[in-house]
Amino acid sequence: MKALTRSAIAAAVTAVLLAPAQAEEIAGAGSTFAFPIISKWSHAYREVQAGGEFPAFKSGLDDPRSGDTLDYEPIGSTGGMMRVKERAVDFGASDVPLQSSELEKLGLAQFPLVMGGVVAAVNIDGVGANQLKLTGPLLADIYLGKIQSWSDAAIKAVNPDLKLPDAKIAVVRRADGSGTTYNFTTYLSQVSPEWQQKVGADTSVSWPTGTGARGSEGVAQTVARTRNSIGYVEYANAARLKLATAQVQNRAGKFVNPTGQSFQLAASSANWDKTKDFYLMLTNAPGDEAYPIVATTFALMPRQGGTPRRVRATLDFFGWALEKGGKDAADLGYVPLPEPLVKQVRDYWTSTFKVGM
DSSP states (O other), X not given: OOOOOHHHHHHHHHHHHHSOOOOOOEEEEEXXXXXXXXXXXXXXXXXXXXXXXXXXXXXXXXXXXXXXXXXXXXXXXXXXXXXXXXXXXXXXXXXXXXXXXXXXXXXXXXXXXXXXXXXXXXXXXXXXXXXSEEOHXXXXXXXXXXXXXXXXXXXXXXXXXXXXXXXXXXXXXXXXXXXXXXXXHHHHHHHXXXXXXXXXXXXXXXXXXOEEESHHXXXXXXXXXXXXXXXXXXXXXXXXXXXXXXXXXXXXXXXXXXOHHHHHHHHTTOOGGGOSTTOOOOTTOOSTTOOSOEEEEEEEEESSOSOHHHHHHHHHXXXXXXXXXHHHHHHXXXXXXXXXXXXXXXXXXXXXXXXXX
């Protein structure tokens, strides 16, 4: 092999020294409920970085930024929790809040990212958006398999003017461990003693009936291609596929359309000041116009471990998202965190993530 000349070696060394540092991807996994907004934030954040704007968001870590991007895998809340427990990702995203005792045992920190609605999406001939009305007990009885036809007298009683087919209800539900399932089944447990006794609330339950699909998008797609079906999905996926959604009766007895405003009204009832590690559920919130099935997506991060630069990069991404990504969240039908809650999250970071401070 021909020996390199002195000038060739010098040129190679100079090229290495002058080459820009390679961006290292921030790795995250979990919630499919929040995937639409996390994906949008990721793309927008890349554009900000490409434009040379690198605002500091007081994550408390001082090493310089290096143009990181986000690699997020929407595998469901259970999968996200498992990945971060194994320290296989920089953060997990979950729609299931963990108690402080569990967080301490796992060495994890938890903070909210965004809130949004879990909607009942339907595919029924001749039934448009928000024409069908459902109560919580009706939803529970459909998923218990007790109500099997759209022409059932109990459904007709709350929809006297709606023409519903005499057709079997095709029930669609999640097949994977899911924070959306946790929030949906928590709500059903709150409004139906029979559901609470027979099924209960969890990320995975023993479903009495229905066809399983993976991810919120999988449920939405199954509903879209299945006549006379019903499924529970996050609002953005239902909107993207133009699925008809149902009004759901809230705690005040009012039938409420699933909208960003009705989700916001439910979220506004939360008192985050009284929580520890932000442990709080929003299902069945009070308020005349509040939508009853609202969930929060939380980020889970190791309290210790990982390089200071990766922790800084992860928190800077979330700082940018909470500070600048509110409009994107609202455009997709989510509820961005209010400013006082963003400040609480920042204070939590300062007291929790000690690396580099």
